Amino acid sequence: MTRVLIIGNARPENLTKWSMILEQSDLIIACDGALGNCIKNQIVVDYLIGDMDSVDQAMLDYARLNNIEIVKIPDQQNNDLSKAIQFARNLSAQSIDIIGIDGGRPEHQFANYMSLFEHSENIRMHLDDSIVIAINKNQPLHHSIEIGTSFSVFSIGESKAVNLAGGKWRLNSVDLDSSSTGLHNIAVKTEITLSCASGKLLIFIDR
DSSP states (O other): OOOEEOOOOOHHHHGGHHHHHHHHOSSSEETHHHHHHHHHHHHHHSSSOOOOOOOOHHHHHHHHTTTTEEEOOOSSOOOOHHHHHHHHHHTTTTTTEESSSOSOOOHHHHHHHHHHHHHHHSEEESSSEEEEEEEBTBBBBBEEEOHHHHOEESSSEEEEEEEEEEEESSSSEEEOSSSTTTTEEEEESEEEEEEEEEEEEEEEHHH
């Protein structure tokens, strides 16, 4: 099983707080200027991906000296995170974790969430205060959780026959539209499950 970790370039931060995810990863991808933060945190990177607009010559020299494969993708139709996820798919990744994307402009953050729907693999986005996971008919959720933990579920557009179990408020084959009504559910069991017959869902699980 190949576990790929993607590190975003949202802001400089201490990445060692993600030590468990780092240790469990088989391959690490740095998105563009995130390489600088990886160097500061002494993280060994396998691939550098992006349009390279945030990478200076010193970073490129470091990458070449340390056998980091540089993958320049000038396509401006997709952000660097989407490019990295697509590249991870080409590596036959069985799971993809994403860190380093907290903060930044709100439209960039929203684009990051939308990028989760472009691929059907097991992808988890780790934010400082929550985990974000995309759900579709081919990718239901079974997530271990502590009782009392808050989580929120939102439909992106129309989602049909949504089922949610393990929360204080259950859903049984309910059709959902985009709204704020999924905000702040609470886990009452040690596992939550979420699925839909069609559509797209985002779940935010508090840390």
